[in-house]
Amino acid sequence: MSKxxxxxxxxxxxxxxxxxxxxxxxxxxxxxxxxxxxxxxxPADCHPLSGxxxxxxxxGLLSGTYGAMTGRISVGCKSPLTGGIKEANxxxxxxxxxxxxxxxxxxxxxxxxDDTPYKVYxxxxxxxxxxxxxxxxxxxxxLIEKMKGEYGEKIACISIGPAGEMKMAAASVACTDMExxxxxxxxxxxxxxxxxxxxxxxxxxxxxxxxxxxxxDPERFKEANxxxxxGLQQHAVTGQALPAYGTNVLTNIINxxxxxPTYNFKQGQFEGASKISGETEAELEKQRGGNPTxxxxxxxxxxxxxxxHDKDGNYLTKQPEYETVWAHGGNCGIDDxxxxxxxxxxxxxxxxxxxEMGATIAVAMDAGLARFxxxxxxxxxxxxxxxxxxxxxxxxxxxxxxxxxxGIERAPxxxGQALPAYxxxxxxxxxxxxxxxxxxxxxTAGYAVAQNVLKVGGDVDPLKPEGQIELSRNLQIATAAxxxxxxxxxxxxxxxxxxxxxxxxIDMLNAFYGWNMTVDDFIEMGRKILKMERDFNARxxxxxxxxxxxxxxxxxxxxxxxxxxxxxxxxxDQVFNW
Amino acid sequence: MHRRIAxxxxxxxxxxxxxxxxxxxxxxxxxxxxxLDFLVSxxxxxxxxxxxxxxxxxxxxxxxxxxxxxxxxxxxxxxxSASMPGLVGSTLIKGSPLAQLRSAITYTVDKGGTKxxxxxxxxxxxxxxxxxxxxxxFLQRGVVLSGERLRGILMALISSQNxxxxxxxxxxxxxxxxxxxxxxxxxxLLKVQVLG
Numbered sequence: 102m103s104k105x106x107x108x109x110x111x112x113x114x115x116x117x118x119x120x121x122x123x124x125x126x127x128x129x130x131x132x133x134x135x136x137x138x139x140x141x142x143x144p145a146d147c148h149p150l151s152g153x154x155x156x157x158x159x160x161g162l163l164s165g166t167y168g169a170m171t172g173r174i175s176v177g178c179k180s181p182l183t184g185g186i187k188e189a190n191x192x193x194x195x196x197x198x199x200x201x202x203x204x205x206x207x208x209x210x211x212x213x214x215d216d217t218p219y220k221v222y223x224x225x226x227x228x229x230x231x232x233x234x235x236x237x238x239x240x241x242x243x244l245i246e247k248m249k250g251e252y253g254e255k256i257a258c259i260s261i262g263p264a265g266e267m268k269m270a271a272a273s274v275a276c277t278d279m280e281x282x283x284x285x286x287x288x289x290x291x292x293x294x295x296x297x298x299x300x301x302x303x304x305x306x307x308x309x310x311x312x313x314x315x316x317x318d319p320e321r322f323k324e325a326n327x328x329x330x331x332g333l334q335q336h337a338v339t340g341q342a343l344p345a346y347g348t349n350v351l352t353n354i355i356n357x358x359x360x361x362p363t364y365n366f367k368q369g370q371f372e373g374a375s376k377i378s379g380e381t382e383a384e385l386e387k388q389r390g391g392n393p394t395x396x397x398x399x400x401x402x403x404x405x406x407x408x409x410h411d412k413d414g415n416y417l418t419k420q421p422e423y424e425t426v427w428a429h430g431g432n433c434g435i436d437d438x439x440x441x442x443x444x445x446x447x448x449x450x451x452x453x454x455x456x457e458m459g460a461t462i463a464v465a466m467d468a469g470l471a472r473f474x475x476x477x478x479x480x481x482x483x484x485x486x487x488x489x490x491x492x493x494x495x496x497x498x499x500x501x502x503x504x505x506x507x508g509i510e511r512a513p514x515x516x517g518q519a520l521p522a523y524x525x526x527x528x529x530x531x532x533x534x535x536x537x538x539x540x541x542x543x544x545t546a547g548y549a550v551a552q553n554v555l556k557v558g559g560d561v562d563p564l565k566p567e568g569q570i571e572l573s574r575n576l577q578i579a580t581a582a583x584x585x586x587x588x589x590x591x592x593x594x595x596x597x598x599x600x601x602x603x604x605x606x607i608d609m610l611n612a613f614y615g616w617n618m619t620v621d622d623f624i625e626m627g628r629k630i631l632k633m634e635r636d637f638n639a640r641x642x643x644x645x646x647x648x649x650x651x652x653x654x655x656x657x658x659x660x661x662x663x664x665x666x667x668x669x670x671x672x673x674d675q676v677f678n679w
Numbered sequence: 680m681h682r683r684i685a686x687x688x689x690x691x692x693x694x695x696x697x698x699x700x701x702x703x704x705x706x707x708x709x710x711x712x713x714x715l716d717f718l719v720s721x722x723x724x725x726x727x728x729x730x731x732x733x734x735x736x737x738x739x740x741x742x743x744x745x746x747x748x749x750x751x752x753x754x755x756x757x758x759x760s761a762s763m764p765g766l767v768g769s770t771l772i773k774g775s776p777l778a779q780l781r782s783a784i785t786y787t788v789d790k791g792g793t794k795x796x797x798x799x800x801x802x803x804x805x806x807x808x809x810x811x812x813x814x815x816x817f818l819q820r821g822v823v824l825s826g827e828r829l830r831g832i833l834m835a836l837i838s839s840q841n842x843x844x845x846x847x848x849x850x851x852x853x854x855x856x857x858x859x860x861x862x863x864x865x866x867x868l869l870k871v872q873v874l875g
Contacts (some may be wrong), residue, residue, distance in 0.1 A: 190703055336764040337734070342807055351768060353701055353806040356769060357758045358784060359740045370740075375701040379809060384694055405764075408800060525766045530780020547766055567777040576766065594764050664783050 135177025161587010165200025262452025373436025428459020
């Protein structure tokens with residue numbers, strides 16, 4: 102992973118391919134690399150769909166190795182949804198394959214002269230960028246079938262669906278999983294629109310005959326990896342709950358605490374929650390011949406994903422995640438698991454962020470376009486997006502845009518991005534992260550904890566009111582660091598409880614690269630990444646006014662606990678005071 | 680006094696109870712019991728299981744940090760869960776170092792409350808691994824549910840061939856014989872014995 106592949110899609114005479122060494126980006130991967138390149142090379146005030154924006158794809162520091170959990174790939178750009186810096190990541194196979202092909206990043210630059218879709222094919226022999234009008238407006242599943250037909254089954258693909266081609270702000274970037282299905286998405290922030298603006302429909306990666314990346318100290322790496330895996334397997338969350346039920350295991354408990362946003366964030370509990378819980382979903386999958394315990398990439402030992410079959414036992418979609426089930430389920434008043442699974446499939450196929458789409462449909466329901474609870478209507482609204490009708494173009498640009506178009510006050514967004522599946526009035530700490538993350542409302546931004554988390558950034562008493570601010574800061578720092586490794590963020594649950602597992606992860610990095618990184622160094626990496634991102638956003642015109650939740654969270658009590666978001670603005674402004 | 684029905688099922692029949700366990704089962708508890716008392720003396724769980732498996736305890740939607748001093752009252756809804764993923768999931772663990780992040784909804788012990796005497800009825804919800812691993816203990820102890828609800832469960836057990844025996848007031852009966860009680864507007868006390 103010693104080089105960056107740059108493809109100038111707007112070059113005179115057609116796309117131009119070049120390779121550059123890492124240079125000043127040495128030692129960075131995943132989110133660290135995407136944010137470094139975007140913050141350095143993209144004018145913060147450019148239009149996100151212009152040739153000045155760049156679309157960066159980067160596997161993590163340990164992707165392509167024998168290390169467990171190393172299959173995350175990051176994409177970064179200026180977001181057409183938030184107008185700020187964006188990093189979105191996904192699992193699947195592309196990270197492993199791209200890393201073994203020797204690339205630390207692919208950077209798509211410039212803007213093509215017309216709307217011809219291109220496919221990029223990368224294997225051991227080089228890079229080909231080929232125009233292919235037969236790919237125009239193909240949904241992701243059909244597109245991947247076509248790529249299999251052309252290039253065989255030992256490929257991994259990164260693609261956009263029709264939503265990305267139409268440059269919709271809710272468009273995602275799809276990554277293929279181990280079964281070569283386009284089910285893992287870099288979902289948030291409209292990254293699919295930026296890839297679409299570069300004219301690239303699909304990137305096909307083939308690492309046949311390319312070696313697995315080798316550590317500088319293979320024995321030490323192997324030993325550290327073994328401890329790391331043991332730590333994950335012995336932990337109740339990573340070793341039991343997630344493999345058994347997937348992320349949707351959260352539905353029952355978040356609903357129970359009254360933090361499950363329902364009917365467009367009007368209440369914190371949904372009557373139908375147990376019908377769409379992870380427990381119910383897992384039983385359904387087992388009964389129908391699906392699989393509730395499945396890894397999205399080779400080397401995953403947590404196996405939180407799954408396979409969902411329809412009532413006739415045929416594949417319908419990957420196991421819908423908690424966020425998807427919430428967005429298309431409780432938030433829209435829908436308790437039909439099959440309908441939610443269908444919507445998950447449509448989102449994947451059209452290339453849409455399931456969180457943004459679910460939030461948008463709920464806003465549309467508030468606007469009277471459909472009744473809350475009407476699953477068939479919700480499906481039809483997504484189909485409008487896929488077809489690119491006038492209504493579809495409104496919906497496909499997200500919850501804030503749709504709210505404005507229909508005169509709806511209640512748009513649950515921060516920096517233009519829809520809130521995920523936890524109401525901040527019930528859990529204030531997540532609200533601090535939603536408000537202050539450079540990414541917009543993002544539940545994964547402050548997800549991880551550092552070893553001795555309470556001491557990171559100074560002494561913190563978690564029982565004091567200001568503890569929430571310090572905790573959110575430290576969590577965001579630690580998450581940014583983990584996002585750079587290419588490791589699945591779900592390792593964080595084991596790291597919280599088991600300092601030896603955290604140390605094993607650091608040891609893997611050190612053994613692989615010959616570093617002497619400490620926990621403090623690792624945290625410092627996270628801090629640097631956040632600084633870069635905040636700096637970019639400031640140059641893009643963001644101020645503290647953008648680090649706020651929508652007003653209704655402060656004024657409207659949330660049933661059943663009837664509480665409002667009470668963290669003061671002055672406190673939110675302290676999150677990044679370090 | 681509830682009419683008593685006891686059933687014997689094979690282990691794979693436990694799954695027929697999962698929807699009920701998530702929605703809530705009614706159980707009687709000795710008045711004045713803490714959550715910890717109920718789990719140890721009422722259900723028969725040992726402290727290690729409570730500590731390791733039941734990582735989140737919620738009373739009426741409020742996360743509990745000290746089950747030993749949380750007294751159960753008539754009508755309370757007790758939810759039990761294993762460790763959950765995500766930041767929010769981590770905050771809900773009893774005694775979590777991240778508890779401050781959910782301080783607005785944390786359960787506060789009512790020090791001035793009157794101690795209830797006799798039996799009280801609470802609703803218990805079991806989620807995820809707690810449901811899977813501890814369902815048997817709760818069902819063995821006996822749960823109160825409507826005849827209509829029980830009918831649905833029995834039908835599922837019969838169709839999956841997991842129902843191995845039924846008794847009514849300690850007398851062996853057939854499904855047909857108890858069917859009349861399943862249509863009445865009354866609650867029944869059900870005890871479940873898992874075979875194998």
